[in-house]
Amino acid sequence: MAHPAPPLVVARADLAALLFIRHFETALLELFAQGRVAGTTHTCLGQEYIPVALAPLLAGDHVFSNHRGHGHYLARYDDPAGLLAEIMGRAGGVCGGVGGSQHLWRPDYLSTGVQGQSVPVAAGVALHLQQSGRGQLAAAFVGDGTFGEGAVYEGLNLAALWRLPLVLFVENNGIAQSTPTDRQLAGTIAGRAAAFGIAYAGVDTDDVGEIRSAVGPLLAAVRDGGGPLIVEFRTRRLGPHSKGDDSRTPAELAALRSADWYARTRALDPVTFDEIDERQRARMAAVLADVANREPAGQWAGTQWAAA
Amino acid sequence: MATETLTIGKALNTGLRRAMERDDKVILMGEDIGKLGGVFRITDGLQKDFGEERVIDTPLAEAGIVGTAIGLALRGYRPVCEIQFDGFVYPAYDQIVCQVAKFRYRSRGNVTLPMVIRIPFGGGIGAVEHHSESPEAYFAHTAGLKVVSCSSPEDAHFMIQQAIASDDPVIFFEPKRRYWEKGPVDTSLGLDAAAPLHSSRVVRPGTDATIVAYGPMVKTSLDAATAAAEDGRSLEVIDLRSLSPLDMGPVYDSVRRTGRLVVVHEAPGNIGLGAEISARVTEECFYSLEAPVLRVTGYNTPYPASRLEEEYLPDLDRVLDAVDRSFGW
Ligand SMILES: Cc1ncc(C[n+]2csc(CCOP(=O)(O)OP(=O)(O)O)c2C)c(N)n1
Numbered sequence: 001m002a003h004p005a006p007p008l009v010v011a012r013a014d015l016a017a018l019l020f021i022r023h024f025e026t027a028l029l030e031l032f033a034q035g036r037v038a039g040t041t042h043t044c045l046g047q048e049y050i051p052v053a054l055a056p057l058l059a060g061d062h063v064f065s066n067h068r069g070h071g072h073y074l075a076r077y078d079d080p081a082g083l084l085a086e087i088m089g090r091a092g093g094v095c096g097g098v099g100g101s102q103h104l105w106r107p108d109y110l111s112t113g114v115q116g117q118s119v120p121v122a123a124g125v126a127l128h129l130q131q132s133g134r135g136q137l138a139a140a141f142v143g144d145g146t147f148g149e150g151a152v153y154e155g156l157n158l159a160a161l162w163r164l165p166l167v168l169f170v171e172n173n174g175i176a177q178s179t180p181t182d183r184q185l186a187g188t189i190a191g192r193a194a195a196f197g198i199a200y201a202g203v204d205t206d207d208v209g210e211i212r213s214a215v216g217p218l219l220a221a222v223r224d225g226g227g228p229l230i231v232e233f234r235t236r237r238l239g240p241h242s243k244g245d246d247s248r249t250p251a252e253l254a255a256l257r258s259a260d261w262y263a264r265t266r267a268l269d270p271v272t273f274d275e276i277d278e279r280q281r282a283r284m285a286a287v288l289a290d291v292a293n294r295e296p297a298g299q300w301a302g303t304q305w306a307a308a
Numbered sequence: 309m310a311t312e313t314l315t316i317g318k319a320l321n322t323g324l325r326r327a328m329e330r331d332d333k334v335i336l337m338g339e340d341i342g343k344l345g346g347v348f349r350i351t352d353g354l355q356k357d358f359g360e361e362r363v364i365d366t367p368l369a370e371a372g373i374v375g376t377a378i379g380l381a382l383r384g385y386r387p388v389c390e391i392q393f394d395g396f397v398y399p400a401y402d403q404i405v406c407q408v409a410k411f412r413y414r415s416r417g418n419v420t421l422p423m424v425i426r427i428p429f430g431g432g433i434g435a436v437e438h439h440s441e442s443p444e445a446y447f448a449h450t451a452g453l454k455v456v457s458c459s460s461p462e463d464a465h466f467m468i469q470q471a472i473a474s475d476d477p478v479i480f481f482e483p484k485r486r487y488w489e490k491g492p493v494d495t496s497l498g499l500d501a502a503a504p505l506h507s508s509r510v511v512r513p514g515t516d517a518t519i520v521a522y523g524p525m526v527k528t529s530l531d532a533a534t535a536a537a538e539d540g541r542s543l544e545v546i547d548l549r550s551l552s553p554l555d556m557g558p559v560y561d562s563v564r565r566t567g568r569l570v571v572v573h574e575a576p577g578n579i580g581l582g583a584e585i586s587a588r589v590t591e592e593c594f595y596s597l598e599a600p601v602l603r604v605t606g607y608n609t610p611y612p613a614s615r616l617e618e619e620y621l622p623d624l625d626r627v628l629d630a631v632d633r634s635f636g637w
Contacts, residue, residue: 124379154372302417
């Protein structure tokens with residue numbers, strides 16, 4: 001973030017959502033460290049405000065998420081136990097334990113760990129939403145690094161050509177795994193949007209209310225048939241790429257942490273903040289206690305095909 | 309009865325037309341499939357009759373086409389994608405293998421993707437490598453996909469409709485060099501009159517050895533059987549039709565009678581469908597076999613330049629030679 005970040009004014013419910021995601025992700029990293037979760041995971045620490053700001057704007061829409069998707073899910077659905085059970089392989093997971101952290105499905109939600117893959121799929125859903133004419137849109141979250149993938153451009157071309165109600169929310173955290181954006185992205189994301197004639201907006205603030213007032217009208221234009229939109233959030237990844245694999249220097253990490261929303265928001269009203277924070281921490285602990293005591297998710301007894 | 313004589317290409321066209329008439333959720337997508345009717349004219353006239361919204365000319369974008377079709381299938385459509393040539397399916401491979409194939413599993417059976425990906429495949433038309441390949445094993449290897457290939461006009465007409473009606477994703481391989489072969493099709497019949505999509509079939513009965521083939525190699529095998537009959541050898545030819553799932557029952561029955569099996573396909577032999585069929589027959593019919601299962605396949609090289617394809621492609625002589633080797637065991 002280029003400019004000094006101002007203190008944040010956040011509504012109580014939004015603050016609760018932000019803090020819950022923070023505690024969920026922190027707990028997850030601890031579970032990994034303790035060997036209680038296998039596989040891999042990518043936390044959205046530092047980026048929580050993006051899905052929290054967008055959630056009410058996307059209520060009836062179709063959302064496509066990526067590998068860094070826990071916040072996308074938690075802000076959209078009141079189902080933290082479903083997500084944690086999915087990740088921990090316990091009964092009651094969103095996909096019965098077969099999807100894990102990165103492959104979630106609900107009727108209006110789909111995530112994938114394969115970068116860029118969801119953009120054409122979102123274009124297909126957007127094509128249907130356009131034809132059904134109810135003003136819904138398809139929104140896909142992608143990282144800056146994902147702009148290296150060819151499928152993104154096939155999807156963008158189709159979306160621009162057919163003026164589809166498709167929105168890409170780009171979470172540009174300045175890094176892709178270990179490679180800084182300026183080492184993997186030629187030009188800019190704005191330039192790429194311009195090349196397709198796609199509307200573009202850059203967002204530097206992490207103020208939930210400001211984001212809503214800036215992005216809301218842009219989404220309304222998409223719903224009205226204005227064609228696709230790319231919104232680029234310049235954000236910060238506080239945690240490692242997955243677990244224990246941060247390649248940035250301690251100074252870089254300290255700078256990111258000092259710009260984080262958590263401390264700035266707390267500074268405004270520590271008493272209220274701490275009260276909400278404590279409640280969300282306890283809520284996460286309760287979710288964990290519940291899920292950790294569940295039976296393992298059973299094997300799926302289904303077959304690879306619907307019909308023999 | 310309304311039996312007509314149709315080419316395989318025309319029979320696919322009439323089959324697509326039937327499917328579109330039956331269900332307005334059937335949408336065709338692909339490169340140049342509208343006004344042009346596709347490079348092989350399989351969709352000829354369909355955009356004129358069903359409109360641009362149901363027969364969609366797409367950009368050059370195989371990942372985009374298949375990805376968009378996934379999105380449409382998620383929303384209740386039955387998209388049918390045309391891949392212009394076999395060698396152009398690879399850009400869509402990620403979407404097919406990582407999304408199309410896995411959706412049912414990932415959603416624990418809540419979502420299946422009723423979509424068809426049509427691929428003209430195989431050589432024999434004097435074209436370059438990426439217009440002549442046989443990539444079927446990549447897909448048959450992948451759990452969650454169904455893979456079929458037609459070899460006659462009748463099958464072309466009905467199998468494409470059955471594939472579209474299927475709730476599972478189907479990769480539909482069309483024997484491009486046989487598009488112009490003619491045969492009878494009773495287009496008045498409904499789908500219930502057709503053989504099940506995932507069934508193999510004896511297309512020529514015989515007693516001395518069994519030949520298993522699919523797609524373009526069925527004709528080659530039938531020609532070989534005709535030639536062998538002149539030498540007093542009776543070959544039974546089985547058209548697999550479905551490459552995944554395999555319907556091995558008729559193959560086992562046949563091998564138990566003949567004791568000899570030759571599998572024929574254009575794709576390279578290395579770790580291909582012939583190997584799978586050979587393994588299964590060995591497991592099930594070991595004591596009936598008079599000779600090892602033999603394979604007649606393309607060579608383990610990239611598809612060659614067109615002037616070499618006659619050397620590369622299995623032909624009547626190579627099939628008969630394999631039959632001789634089987635008898636000489
Ligand atoms: C097609 C593909 N290639 C490689 C990977 C491995 N991978 C996972 S995340 C990632 C970096 C993604 O960077 P970016 O899009 O900037 O998102 P971020 O992780 O920063 O949120 C990589 C290389 C992948 N998931 N998919």
